[in-house]
Amino acid sequence: xxxxxxxxxxxxxxxxxxxxxxxxxxNMEIIQGITEAAKECQAPVILQVSSxxxxxxxxxxxxxxxxxxxxxxxxxxxxxxxxxxxxxxxxSCVDDGFTSVMIDASSKSFEDHIALTRQVGEYANxxxxxxxxxxxTLAGVEDDxxxxxxxxxxxxPEDVQEFVERTGCDSLAIAIGTxxxxxxxxxxxxxxxxxxxxxxxxxxxPGFPIVLHGSSSVPQEYVQMINEYGGSMPGAIGVPEDQxxxxxxxxxxxxxxxxxxxxxxxxTVRKFLAEHPGEFxxxxxxxxxxxxxxxxxxxxxxxxxxxxxxx
Ligand code: G3H
Ligand code: 13P
Ligand code: ZN
Numbered sequence: 001x002x003x004x005x006x007x008x009x010x011x012x013x014x015x016x017x018x019x020x021x022x023x024x025x026x027n028m029e030i031i032q033g034i035t036e037a038a039k040e041c042q043a044p045v046i047l048q049v050s051s052x053x054x055x056x057x058x059x060x061x062x063x064x065x066x067x068x069x070x071x072x073x074x075x076x077x078x079x080x081x082x083x084x085x086x087x088x089x090x091x092s093c094v095d096d097g098f099t100s101v102m103i104d105a106s107s108k109s110f111e112d113h114i115a116l117t118r119q120v121g122e123y124a125n126x127x128x129x130x131x132x133x134x135x136x137t138l139a140g141v142e143d144d145x146x147x148x149x150x151x152x153x154x155x156x157p158e159d160v161q162e163f164v165e166r167t168g169c170d171s172l173a174i175a176i177g178t179x180x181x182x183x184x185x186x187x188x189x190x191x192x193x194x195x196x197x198x199x200x201x202x203x204x205x206p207g208f209p210i211v212l213h214g215s216s217s218v219p220q221e222y223v224q225m226i227n228e229y230g231g232s233m234p235g236a237i238g239v240p241e242d243q244x245x246x247x248x249x250x251x252x253x254x255x256x257x258x259x260x261x262x263x264x265x266x267x268t269v270r271k272f273l274a275e276h277p278g279e280f281x282x283x284x285x286x287x288x289x290x291x292x293x294x295x296x297x298x299x300x301x302x303x304x305x306x307x308x309x310x311x
Contacts, residue, residue: 009253183236
């Protein structure tokens, strides 16, 4: 099995009423935790690399680790660039063997956004790589860019047909109330995604795969663990899992999750080190962190995405 694009995954997911998990990866333990879960569940999976992750690990290591995961699991895995912001970055990832890239030009004017997305699409498609674009702006933090709630905007369904036709993108990320990071909704409010926007978008783009960013649910078990063992994360609240399950039954084919993995890893490491103050072997705390990432991803695959058994 080699790296695959998400084209066939999305076609099956759209028709089957489930979604593929797109999990952010930064190191070996995270890749192992995710792919061991996917293997046990026989689930297709997308591993995504942000520009920050690529800078952290350098451009070679993550690609090689993902290739190792394919060899170990025999699963169809798509390697995706998350939030590419320039043509050069997207091109570099295509040249490195990524099978999918996101061009995130949503901060530009509509015409510039279309032009850049189209330019990336032409290069990527010519090399057998698919392209995700984004319309609408999510609140929250991605890399070093912090978008405040006031500057975020829901996707306008009346724009999507023209945008998809003129850019030729292969999937579209939309803003329906999710946001990046661990602080998505105000404490005491009732989180509610805008299913009316999702339904109107998919009515205008029948059969077209939709992507949700910012879809961590912020498990309170790990927030409490972090708070109990020296951290401080008051008011960390995520997207309700039942709403993500509902979205994956509709046109949403890719659901992005990063913060939940970070919480699982950090909570586990904090607890372990607090309980074993004399321990200094990284394998002793990274091992349990990897195991908890695996259990979390299995939970997502079975209870949120519905893609178990679909590899
Ligand atoms: O949407 C952003 C992802 O969570 C990646 O985060 O840019 O800090 O690697 P990062
Ligand atoms: P979370 O911060 O909700 O995990 O979102 C991750 C994401 O959208 C990566 O692109
Ligand atoms: Zn994102």
